[in-house]
Amino acid sequence: xxxxxxxxxxxxxxxxxxxxxxxxxxxxxxxxxxxxxxxxxxxxxxxxxxxxxxxxxxxxxxxxxxxxxxxxxxxxxxxxxxxxxxxxxxxxxxxxxxxxxxxxxxxxxxxxxxxxxxxxxxxxxxxxxxxxxxxxxxxxxxxxxxxxxxxxxxxxxxxxxxxxxxxxxxxxxxxxxxxxxxxxxxxxxxxxxxxxxxxxxxxxxxxxxxxxxxxxxxxxxxxxxxxxxxxxxxxxxxxxxxxxxxxxxxxxxxxxxxxxxxxxxxxxxxxxxxxxxxxxxxxxxxxxxxxxxxxxxxxxxxxxxxxxxxxxxxxx
Numbered sequence: 001x002x003x004x005x006x007x008x009x010x011x012x013x014x015x016x017x018x019x020x021x022x023x024x025x026x027x028x029x030x031x032x033x034x035x036x037x038x039x040x041x042x043x044x045x046x047x048x049x050x051x052x053x054x055x056x057x058x059x060x061x062x063x064x065x066x067x068x069x070x071x072x073x074x075x076x077x078x079x080x081x082x083x084x085x086x087x088x089x090x091x092x093x094x095x096x097x098x099x100x101x102x103x104x105x106x107x108x109x110x111x112x113x114x115x116x117x118x119x120x121x122x123x124x125x126x127x128x129x130x131x132x133x134x135x136x137x138x139x140x141x142x143x144x145x146x147x148x149x150x151x152x153x154x155x156x157x158x159x160x161x162x163x164x165x166x167x168x169x170x171x172x173x174x175x176x177x178x179x180x181x182x183x184x185x186x187x188x189x190x191x192x193x194x195x196x197x198x199x200x201x202x203x204x205x206x207x208x209x210x211x212x213x214x215x216x217x218x219x220x221x222x223x224x225x226x227x228x229x230x231x232x233x234x235x236x237x238x239x240x241x242x243x244x245x246x247x248x249x250x251x252x253x254x255x256x257x258x259x260x261x262x263x264x265x266x267x268x269x270x271x272x273x274x275x276x277x278x279x280x281x282x283x284x285x286x287x288x289x290x291x292x293x294x295x296x297x298x299x300x301x302x303x304x305x306x307x308x309x310x311x312x313x314x315x316x
Contacts, residue, residue, distance in 0.1 A: 121182075202255050
């Protein structure tokens with residue numbers, strides 16, 4: 001069984017050593033499993049462009065952006081190029097530090113996939129634990145059971161449990177991350193491109209949430225095993241560089257509004273805002289800058305204003 005032509009999209013910025021591992025892993029797959037590899041170079045300055053130019057695999061295409069457009073801009077550019085120039089049956093997305101484990105692409109082609117518009121992989125840290133930042137989820141505002149669990153368990157109440165990673169069968173979800181996410185041609189046409197103005201954080205949440213809201217069907221398949229060679233995720237950690245505070249919270253406001261709808265959004269925001277403000281204490285001497293970034297992030301999120309440039313964010 002084969003699902004047709006698969007194109008992989010990798011977004012990279014100044015992480016050449018991790019990118020080398022990912023590209024090698026992908027190009028080890030035969031053309032029947034991987035027809036195209038698009039690497040979106042987000043204006044890297046570490047020799048990434050020269051290294052990529054020296055590779056000879058005809059499946060590889062390099063898209064070099066003039067400026068760092070963030071993960072959201074990179075995935076938007078990659079999906080636009082795949083849609084307009086390659087028109088694959090499926091695309092699969094990942095960061096430069098994430099890659100399929102051996103046999104993952106064969107597992108994708110080995111099962112019928114037509115019943116779903118997108119498939120989310122089981123993403124793990126290199127030590128085998130489920131990768132927290134890539135856990136698929138169901139929208140608690142659409143499912144009463146998930147809502148009640150989230151009320152007492154927080155994030156754990158609506159993200160898939162570790163047991164799902166060892167299950168023998170796929171399960172339906174409402175959203176996932178852009179690491180090991182397989183999108184069908186129909187899904188891309190249904191939902192379009194990620195919003196590049198999001199820059200970083202939440203672009204995958206909003207995109208998959210929109211896909212589900214538009215009638216797209218997404219499933220998690222534990223047989224699609226992925227590795228993400230990243231730091232452990234802690235939602236209470238200090239964000240560095242400091243400008244990430246702005247994007248993280250602005251895009252979370254947008255995601256809460258999209259997930260909760262007009263009735264539940266305001267109570268949900270009222271519940272999380274005090275915690276966001278208290279987190280300033282973790283920033284020490286940078287606490288005033290944190291508060292300034294948070295205030296602007298919430299204001300812009302409420303106004304749905306994505307016009308602030310990256311340079312303006314850094315100046316804040």
